[in-house]
Amino acid sequence: MSYAIVGFGKVGQALAHAFARKNIDVTVASRRPPEALAPQAQAIGPNVVAKSLREALAADTIILAVPFEEHREVAKALPDWSGKTVIDTMNALLPPEELDGLPSSAFAAKAFAGARYVKGFNHLIAAKLAADPIVEGGHRVVFLSSNDEDATAPVADLAKQLGFAPVKLGKLNEGGALVQGRGGTWGQLIFQDLFKKQQ
16 A cells, blocks of 8 residues: 655644654655655655655555645546545635535545545644654544545554554544534534543
């Protein structure tokens, strides 16, 4: 399984730290050329490699860490998203009427035709995502939701590999609504820094 983080702001860099901590290879890309990202990527770890957006989108799993307004531009970079898993870490600061009354992830998913689309890693601030998720024997919780049950399992496996405790919340319009930021309203689980003890 190959991974790419598209967007190299605070959240993208935080997730890159999570991959580097576990020595898992990940490609990073943004609107900036890869040579502009390379020094920061190398500083995070040798497993973090900056590439062009086109090269990054060759990965099996794409983590969307761009501002919500830019998701369509990323979606246009591939004619067909079939076979790809997209992990949506974005929060929309738009009024609900601009999202056709849908949860932000359900709205964004429409742009990625054919993709297995999963909401995740969005409810924590970047500093929490970047920190070691294992604290006093507990694992920091990340919430996952998707309309595709089969898509959630590999993302949950990735979360575990990164040291997090995945908690599945169901479909985007149900559990997904609990972790979305939209307009002036925030889901009830946003910013909840929870830990789960190992069984």
